[in-house]
Amino acid sequence: MAINNGEIVFIKSVKDGIPNRDPLQDSDARRLFPEEDGRISLSDVSIKRDVRDYVLSAETNGGTSKKNFIFVQEKVNEKGKLLGRGSLAESIAEQVGKKQEAKTDMKSILVEHCFDVRTFGIVYSVKPKFNLTGPVQFGWAHSLHPVDSQYIQGTVVMPSSDVKDDGGEGKTQGTIWTSYIVPFAVFAMSGVINAKIAEQTKMTKDDQELLLKALWQGTQYRQARGRGQQQPLFLLHVEYNNPFFRIGYLEDLIELVPGEEVWRNGGKRPSSVKDITLNVSPLLEKLNEYKDKIANVRIWVHPSVAVDGNIEIYKQPLW
Template identity: 30%
Template sequence: MSILKNKIDFAVVVSVSNANPNGDPLNGNMPRTTYDGYGEISDVCIKRKMRNRLMDMGESIFVQSDDKKNDSYDSLRERAKANLALMAAEKAKSNEEFAKIACESWIDVRSFGQVFAFKGEKDDKDDKKGGVSVGVRGPVSVHPAFSKDIVSVSSIQITKSVNNESNDKAKKSSDTMGMKHRVDFGVYLIKGSINVQLAEKTGFTEDDSEKIKEALRTIFVNDCSSARPDGSMAVYKLYWWVHNNKIGQYSSSKIHNSVHIEKKSQCEQSSSIDDYTISVKNLEGLKLEEYDGI
């Protein structure tokens, strides 16, 4: 499959209904919001979901989460050591070959990039050998997603009715209180682009771009949890712009700003995607593909 030849920009309109799209561990796992009250989903969270979808599609992923991993490795170092060609490049101290093999082996490395920073291991003589420090810049960049309007966050108290431990102290506190948080409703916009110059360096192909597209279109498939019940988060539209050259006919900023999300009425709080009008301004000569979510 040929290396990507034309720059790509994309935008995904996402609806959130009674779900926590991205909890903040530094704030009691409440949904992330800006200081102004707009909802936020971090780029790291979005790429995690994309990696999970690519795994579902049968792709090899380097950065796997513990609850989704499909191998027996407990760390990135162990997963890297299992790649014999990669270890041969490390032993030869060839950073260029190391990066090339890593990109060929895992789609998330050649898409998003990766920092390989592993310490050397001690041998029988207690001498430290090996080790690697290699950075790969990936062509696929993803912005944090923000909601169109200020979101309303609801919190409820929850209790547990079963003890974790069998000691007397635990028996006296079986109804321990906790909190659960959710966004009542919000429309978020995910934005990103794919850079051809970096694609040439990592070996990112036209076929890879189609897989990234499908991962975005189906990003919430097989992603349900207690905080995100099935159907509570959905892709409404995926916009996919393909330029006619490497650098791009328009800036990514101008393209992303061509997506307009407006309320149909001036109601204080929206409760459905149908409360919004979503349109895209046509940019002359630029190819736009539009897809419905699943």
Template identity: 25%
Template sequence: MSLTKKIDFALIIGVQNANPNGDPLNGNRPRADFFNIGEITDVCLKRKIRDRLQENGEVIFVQSDEKKTDGMTSLKNRAESDEFGLGKKAFEVKKGADKVKQKDETKNLACQKWFDVRTFGQVFAFSSKDGEGSGVSIAIRGPVTIQSAFSVAPVNITSNQIVKSVDSDDKEGKNARMGMKHRVDSGIYVAFGAMSPQLAERTGFSDGDAEKIKAVLTKLFEGDASSARPEGSMQVLKLIWWEHNCKAGQYSSAKVHGSLKVNSDGSYELNNLDGLVPAEIDGF
């Protein structure tokens, strides 16, 4: 059975002397706007959700390079693999075949196999190379959406020049060994998300799947340490979880998210919404 209730959620994230999400187009400095409001992109957050789910034994389609479990070199190879995917035939439409029917069958198989596909959705666009038919393009719209996390106040970014342990090129001299390291000194970030029962009906995302997402959200940064994010420098302080009493939801997501006010010290206030009391869960 697919998701039976609309769900909204919020993450309150604490950052201390870490680079929560570097911008590769800006020297890997922490992402921030003109007013120094920090940002952790939705793509970054979904990457961490996928990683935590994969560590819990779930089958993930979009795997990070350092956490690959199947040796596949690309998403295309993974999708078309007979051992780890659906096989090449699932993504080729032979002449005279019912394209709509095959797309639906492939979509259903993909959603059943990969947790992140039935959660966040995915686009499959593969072409035929044998000349016997046309390729297939499948867009799966996932029921779980998450917004970028933004800091509740401007963040202070510190940049230090460092000496690299390995030269970046063949040139000799001091400059080849110098680099920059950036960090947010301290900050509180907030991200909002939602789960749609209507879209869950199309992918098979269930109440059990929602509980699995709920479980990993509280430990989003465990096992995610790096030089830029030392162990303990990032933490989910609180997960606010609103479960509506119906598929349509008692209130709009905008109104639910707007009922939460987070302060710069990590404390928060919740405005009362009649009939909708959230669970307030401490981070791991």
């Protein structure tokens, strides 16, 4: 079945960490807005990494259908060397029994067997070169409020080196580590699904459903101490009747309560999900305004977050 033009809004929270650090700012939080604005951001690359890593784990060796391999991944050979684009593609072709076909038509093989190629597109720089624009494009995720990151320091008990073989002293004390963390933040990310481009990459309805599931479960799956404790809170998927229409900027119609004025003017800043409410009433009003152009609306909500607005007709069971 053909993909409908669509929009996605995904909201998640993070505690005690930074999901996507800025290497140009000593691995502090990324800030695309002026300092006085205070909001922090996560790149679309980070969100796609969550999706890819989940699919890579959930759909082992391409899944039962051999359709859900991940092309963009970190993989090493038997000597521990990272594989490049050509070697990754050849590995997939070999696993699906199309090693000979790959010599003349690698594009068709990757489109047929790689979830991220059909969904996010591909730049293949190995001859014969080709590229495909992905039908799914995410914007940057921005916090719904000003955020202050904290610079912290700690120690590791283990010394960084052993006693030397010649009897000389090794390190006798543990090492010191430093890091930035964010105590609590709520991020909203927008995305679009282009129906016409989906035809070119052969993205399917099954790919779309896997994408939505991976957004939710991938946020929970991808773990690292520095990334903090992350929780998916709200996911909206709107499908349109017209392949050339979308409302746009739906994330701007969701408000965080308490609002910006409280955070900026010295009020108590929420420290967990239980301290906030998502006001989606403006969003629901906009969806109702364009209901004649909408084919379907679905919403997933984590039970820990309070929502202001009647979403019951759109609410879906969690995976």
